[in-house]
Each structure stands twice: as structure tokens, then as C-alpha cells.
Amino acid sequence: MPDTFSMSLVIIGLYHAYVFLKSGKKPALLFFFLFSTLGLLSKIPALSLFSALGIIVLIKEVTVKRKMVLLSAATASFTIACLWYFYWVPHLVETYHYELYFPKGIIEGIKEISLLLPPALKKFYFDSLHSYIAFICFVAGLFFIFTSKKKPIILGFGLVTMVFMVFIIKTGYIFPNHNYYIIPYTPVMAIVAGYFIARIPAKYRYILLCLIAIEGIANQQNEFFINENQLYKLGLEGATDQVTQRDDLIVINGGQNPQDIYFSHRKGWTCENEEITNPQFLDSLIDLGATYLIVDRSKLNTGIQSHTQVYQDEHYSIYSLKQQL
Numbered sequence: 001m002p003d004t005f006s007m008s009l010v011i012i013g014l015y016h017a018y019v020f021l022k023s024g025k026k027p028a029l030l031f032f033f034l035f036s037t038l039g040l041l042s043k044i045p046a047l048s049l050f051s052a053l054g055i056i057v058l059i060k061e062v063t064v065k066r067k068m069v070l071l072s073a074a075t076a077s078f079t080i081a082c083l084w085y086f087y088w089v090p091h092l093v094e095t096y097h098y099e100l101y102f103p104k105g106i107i108e109g110i111k112e113i114s115l116l117l118p119p120a121l122k123k124f125y126f127d128s129l130h131s132y133i134a135f136i137c138f139v140a141g142l143f144f145i146f147t148s149k150k151k152p153i154i155l156g157f158g159l160v161t162m163v164f165m166v167f168i169i170k171t172g173y174i175f176p177n178h179n180y181y182i183i184p185y186t187p188v189m190a191i192v193a194g195y196f197i198a199r200i201p202a203k204y205r206y207i208l209l210c211l212i213a214i215e216g217i218a219n220q221q222n223e224f225f226i227n228e229n230q231l232y233k234l235g236l237e238g239a240t241d242q243v244t245q246r247d248d249l250i251v252i253n254g255g256q257n258p259q260d261i262y263f264s265h266r267k268g269w270t271c272e273n274e275e276i277t278n279p280q281f282l283d284s285l286i287d288l289g290a291t292y293l294i295v296d297r298s299k300l301n302t303g304i305q306s307h308t309q310v311y312q313d314e315h316y317s318i319y320s321l322k323q324q325l
Contacts, residue, residue: 003183006046009039011187013077017053017070021062033073040081045184047081048164050074055156098269100256104172113168116176120168123175123182128189130219134212138189141196160188232298232315236263243311243318244292251276251285251321252294260296273300282306286321293319 013036019028039046053074056067093099104112113120125135145153164185168175175181197205244250246265254260254270261270268290275281276293277300293304295317303309304319311318 001180002042003045003180006039006042007049007184007187009035009042010046010049011039013037013039014049014052017074020070021056021059021066024066029069029073032070033077036074037077037080040077041084044081044085045164045167045181047078048160048167048184049187050077051159051163052156054159055152058152058155100258101174103170106169109169109172112172113176116173119176123179124185124189126219127179128182128186129193129212129216131212131215133208133215134190134193137193137196137208137212141192141194144196144199145192157188157192160185164188233260233263235313236260236294236316237265239311239313239316239318240264240266240292240294243320248291249289250292250294251282251290253296253299255299260294264294276300277302277304279306282321291321293321295319 013032013034016028016031016035019025020032036050040050053071056062056070059067126132129135129138145157148154167184168181171181197208200208240250244266248266250261250264250266250268252260252264252268252270253273253276255272256270258270261268269285271281276295282290282293292310293307295304297315297317303317307319307321309317310320
């Protein structure tokens with residue numbers, strides 16, 4: 001998933017924005033533009049952290065000219081991202097008829113999330129940092145931020161939170177059901193937690209950090225091992241190589257998740273079982289250039305009667321769409 005590296009790129013961009021504001025060095029401005037633009041193009045929720053740039057209007061130590069130059073570069077990054085998501089992506093959907101994400105209306109999104117409030121809240125108090133201790137530090141950090149009355153810090157936190165909340169609402173039920181949607185907000189929670197930790201005596205500070213690290217690793221120890229019931233997918237590329245070429249377009253019953261396409265090292269379509277068992281639907285993909293159908297037998301263990309089977313093993317069946325029975 002691109003969430004982590006999209007945020008990493010924006011963080012790198014924001015660092016160079018800081019360098020430019022402090023020194024006025026033009027290479028820093030260029031790096032800000034490049035990294036921020038790449039981050040936003042990787043995944044649009046990175047825009048939430050990018051919005052923190054709004055705080056520069058309150059920083060009196062920076063000249064107006066330098067602020068305007070940086071905001072112009074930020075506007076250029078934002079414009080490129082808008083062209084990508086609101087012009088190019090709709091064109092791709094219209095051309096290839098595959099849409100992985102379906103944004104909700106504001107009212108619809110709020111209704112869907114309200115029905116899943118406990119898992120939605122869990123994304124913040126646990127899934128974000130995987131540490132209850134870290135979350136307590138985050139809450140304490142919020143107290144210090146708002147009692148400090150430092151307007152730039154409060155504005156920055158408010159802007160990022162507001163933009164992120166818009167993304168949450170637009171995802172609807174998706175946010176409570178997918179852990180990775182909290183990733184764009186995780187750096188913010190970590191910074192706020194750090195704001196509190198930096199204010200306690202050093203000897204206790206490092207003890208607290210060690211406890212957070214130990215708890216965080218312990219709560220994610222299952223991530224160090226591959227799920228055994230998914231190991232068979234590692235053989236998909238080898239099975240596909242038996243009968244197809246790398247430039248062949250395939251169809252596979254992977255549902256909405258494109259993971260199987262990636263493991264096959266091919267291009268093509270990932271579809272639902274009902275779609276691949278529909279001869280008319282398959283014909284429409286054949287007209288678009290599909291040449292082989294791969295069936296994950298753990299998801300569909302019945303044969304495809306309309307086309308010739310050219311390969312089968314314990315996990316996959318492959319049919320030639322060039323040969324119709």
C-alpha cells in the first residue's frame with residue numbers, strides 16, 4: 001500500500017520547506033516541490049499533512065516574500081495532484097472501467113461511520129500507534145498544546161485534523177474496516193505524543209520511550225510472519241509462466257484487491273467470481289485483449305465450461321480465452 005511512503009515523501013518535502021523558510025536556499029525549495037508533489041501523487045490522503053503549511057502565515061520571523069514563494073510552490077504541487085486525481089483518474093476509470101475506490105457523500109459517509117463507531121475510534125486509540133502508552137502520551141500532548149496557546153502549533157494541528165476528517169468521511173465504512181487508512185494521521189499523533197514526552201525529565205523520558213517501543217513491537221509480532229494460508233500465492237507467477245507470456249493480458253478472480261495481479265507479474269483485470277463465470281462478461285474482456293483466465297481455486301472450485309483449460313495445480317486453474325468450447 002502506498003500510504004506509508006506517500007507520507008514519508010511529504011514529510012521530506014516539509015523538512016525542505018522548513019529549510020527554505022529558514023535559509024532561503026533555492027535547492028531546498030526545489031526539493032520541497034519534488035518530494036511533496038510525489039507524495040501527493042502517491043496517495044491523496046497525504047494532503048492532510050501537507051495542509052500544515054498553512055501555519056507559515058502566522059510565523060512573523062519569515063519575510064512575506066519567502067512565504068509567498070513557498071506557497072506558490074505548494075499551490076503548484078496541489079494543482080498537479082488535482083489534475084491527477086480529478087482529471088486523469090476519472091479518464092482511466094471511464095476508459096478501463098475499473099474503480100477501486102468509491103468516495104461517499106458527506107451525509108452518507110457520516111451515516112456509515114456512525115454505525116461503525118467503535119472500530120473507527122479503535123483506529124485512533126490503538127491501530128495508529130499500536131501502543132496504549134503512546135496514545136496516553138498523545139492525549140497528554142494535546143493538553144499541553146492547547147494550554148500553551150501557541151497559535152502556529154494549534155493552527156497546524158487543527159488544519160491537519162480537519163483535512164483528515166474530511167477524508168475519513170469521504171471513505172465512509174471503509175475507514176473503520178481498514179487499518180492502513182489511519183497512517184496519514186499517525187505522524188501527527190506521534191509528534192503530539194513527542195510534544196508531551198519532551199516535557200518530562202530525561203531519565204523518565206527514555207524509560208517511557210522504551211516501554212512504548214516494547215509494547216508497539218509486541219502488539220505487532222504477528223506481522224513478522226507470513227500468514228500460512230496466503231503462502232500459495234507465491235507460486236502464482238511460476239504457474240502463470242507455464243502457459244503465458246509476460247505481455248499477455250490476464251483475468252483473475254481476485255475481487256477488488258489487485259494483489260493477485262501483482263503476484264502474477266502480469267497486467268489485466270481482477271474480477272469477482274460472478275463476473276468470470278459470466279460468458280458475456282468474459283467476452284467483453286476478450287474484446288479488450290484478455291487472453292488467459294486464471295482461477296484461484298480457493299475462491300472458486302468449479303470449472304469454467306466456456307473455455308479450454310490449459311493448466312491446473314492444487315491452487316490455480318488457467319484457461320485460454322483464445323479457445324472457446
